[in-house]
Amino acid sequence: MKKLFKNDAFQFLSLSVGIALLIYAVEAAKGMIVVRTVYLTFFDVLDIIVAVSIFIGLFQVWVKPQTIVKLLGKGSGIKGFILVCTFPMLMGGSLFTLFPLLKTLREKGARVGALASFITAWGGKVPLLPLETKFLGWPFALLRLSLVVLFAFIMGVLMDRVGEKPDAANVNKP
Amino acid sequence: MRAGQIYLIVALGLMAISYIKEKQRTRDALKATFKILYTIMPVLIFVFVLMGLIQAYVSRETIAAILGKQTGVMGILYAELVGSIALFLPPAVFPFGGYLHDNGAAYGPIAGFVFTAILIGVTTLPLEFKLLGKRFTIARNIFTFIIAFFLALFMGVVLG
Numbered sequence: 001m002k003k004l005f006k007n008d009a010f011q012f013l014s015l016s017v018g019i020a021l022l023i024y025a026v027e028a029a030k031g032m033i034v035v036r037t038v039y040l041t042f043f044d045v046l047d048i049i050v051a052v053s054i055f056i057g058l059f060q061v062w063v064k065p066q067t068i069v070k071l072l073g074k075g076s077g078i079k080g081f082i083l084v085c086t087f088p089m090l091m092g093g094s095l096f097t098l099f100p101l102l103k104t105l106r107e108k109g110a111r112v113g114a115l116a117s118f119i120t121a122w123g124g125k126v127p128l129l130p131l132e133t134k135f136l137g138w139p140f141a142l143l144r145l146s147l148v149v150l151f152a153f154i155m156g157v158l159m160d161r162v163g164e165k166p167d168a169a170n171v172n173k174p
Numbered sequence: 175m176r177a178g179q180i181y182l183i184v185a186l187g188l189m190a191i192s193y194i195k196e197k198q199r200t201r202d203a204l205k206a207t208f209k210i211l212y213t214i215m216p217v218l219i220f221v222f223v224l225m226g227l228i229q230a231y232v233s234r235e236t237i238a239a240i241l242g243k244q245t246g247v248m249g250i251l252y253a254e255l256v257g258s259i260a261l262f263l264p265p266a267v268f269p270f271g272g273y274l275h276d277n278g279a280a281y282g283p284i285a286g287f288v289f290t291a292i293l294i295g296v297t298t299l300p301l302e303f304k305l306l307g308k309r310f311t312i313a314r315n316i317f318t319f320i321i322a323f324f325l326a327l328f329m330g331v332v333l334g
Contacts, residue, residue, distance in 0.1 A: 012216035016223045023230065034226030041222045045269060047178035049218065050211065052265065054185035057207030058192055061199045092210070094263055095298040103305040115306065116314050123292040125264055130181045135272025136288075139333060140281060144288065147325045151289075154321055155314070162313045 048130045055127050056092030063090075065101050069108060072118070084117045085152040089124030089145070098122055113160030121152035214265045221266040225273045238278030243330075245283070250326045253283035254319060257290030267291045282330020289322035 004010050020038070024031025068091075072084050091098075102115050110118075124145050125132070132141040193200040228237070241249045262270065271284045294315050302311040 009212060009216040012220045016216070016220045019223050019227070023227070030230040033230040034223060037226035037229045038219065038222040041225060041269060041273075042219065045178070045218070047176065047182045049214070049265065051178065051181035051185040053207045053210040053214070054189055054203075056210055057203040057205075058185075058188055060206045061203040062192070095293075095295050096301065099298070099301050099305045106306065112310055115310070116317075119314065120293060120318065123289065125292060128265055128268060130177065131265060131268040134177060135268045136275060136281075136284065140285070140329070143329055143332060144285060147329065151321055151325060155317060158317050159310070159313060162309065 045131065045134070048134060052127055052130055059090065059092060059127065065104070068101070069104055072105060072110065072114070081114070081117070081153075081156065084114050085121050085149050085156065088118050088122035088152075089126045089148065091122055092127045093122075095119075111160060112163060113156035113158075116159035117152040117156035120155045121148060123151075124148040214263055217263045218266050218269070221262065221270055225270065228273075228277070234278045237274060241274060241279035241283040243280040243282075245280075247327070249280060249283040250286040250323055250330070253279075253287040254290045254322060254326070257287040257292075258294040258315075258319065259296050260291055261295070261297045262291045264292050280330055281333040282326050285329040286322055286326035289326060290319060293318045293322070 016038075020031060020034050023034050068087075072080065072087065098119065102118060105118065106115055126145070129141060129145075132144075189200065189203070192203060239245070241253055243249075245252075257267075267288055271288050274287070275281070275284055299311065299315075302314075306314075
C-alpha cells in the first residue's frame with residue numbers, strides 16, 4: 001500500500017481524478033467541462049503518443065548510450081561541435097534520464113560547452129515532432145528546431161567561457 | 175487519414191523491420207515503449223485535467239491578457255517562468271502549448287514556455303547540481319532562460 005502511494009503514476013492519476021471529482025462536486029457543469037476536455041484530448045492524441053513511444057523505444061535499443069558517448073566523447077573539433085549541436089535532437093527521454101549520460105560524457109573528458117550544447121540540442125525533441133506539429137503546426141515546429149541548433153551553438157560558446165573551476169573536483173583533469 | 179494513424183503505421187513498420195533484424199532487441203524496444211507509455215500517460219492525463227480546469231474557469235480574454243500578442247515582452251517572461259517551474263514531461267509540453275494558443279496565447283510566449291519547460295526544471299535542479307556541478311548548473315539555467323527569451327521573441331515576430 002505504501003509503495004502504491006509512492007508510485008508516480010498512481011499519484012498523478014489519483015490527483016487527476018481527485019481534482020475532477022472535486023470540481024464536479026462543487027459545480028457539476030464545470031466538472032463536465034473538465035471531463036470532456038480530458039476525454040476529447042486523450043483520444044485525439046492517443047495514436048500519436050503510442051507512435052512516438054514506439055519511435056523512442058526503438059531508438060533506445062538501437063542507439064545505445066555507449067554509442068552516443070563514443071560518437072560525441074572525442075568530438076572536440078569543429079565536426080564534434082556540429083554533431084553535439086544536432087545529434088541529441090533525435091533522442092527521447094527527460095532531463096532525469098539525460099543528466100546521468102552527461103556525467104559519463106564529462107568523465108570521458110567532454111568540455112563544459114559540449115555538455116551544455118548537448119542538453120540544449122536534446123531540447124529539440126525530434127521524436128515528439130508528431131505531437132508538436134499537431135498542436136502548434138509545422139511552421140512553429142520547423143522554426144523552433146532550426147533555432148535549437150543555433151541555441152545549442154550559443155550555449156556551447158557561452159558555457160566554455162564560464163569554464164569549470166571550483167567544483168570540478170570529481171572530474172578527471174588531463 | 176489522420177496524421178496520427180500515419181505515424182502509427184510507420185512506427186509499426188519500423189517495429190516489424192526491427193523484429194526481422196533482431197528479435198531480442200525488438201522485445202527490449204517493446205518493453206521500453208510500454209515503460210515510456212506508463213510514465214507519460216498519467217502525466218498527460220494530469221495535464222489534460224489542467225487544460226480542462228483552464229477551460230472551465232479561465233476565459234479566453236484572461237489568457238490573452240497574460241500571454242496574448244499585445245503583452246509583448248512580459249508575456250514571454252511569464253510563460254518562461256511557468257515553463258521553468260512546471261513539472262512537465264516533454265510530451266505534455268506541446269499539447270498544453272497548443273491548447274494555450276487555441277485560447278488566445280501568442281506564439282512568442284508559447285515558444286518561451288516550450289523552451290524552458292523542456293530545458294529548465296526546478297525539479298531536476300538537485301540532480302543537475304549533483305551530477306554536473308553547481309557552477310555549471312547555475313550558469314546553464316540562467317543562460318538558457320536568457321537566450322530562450324530572445325529566440326521566443328524572434329519566433330513571435332516571425333510567426334505573428
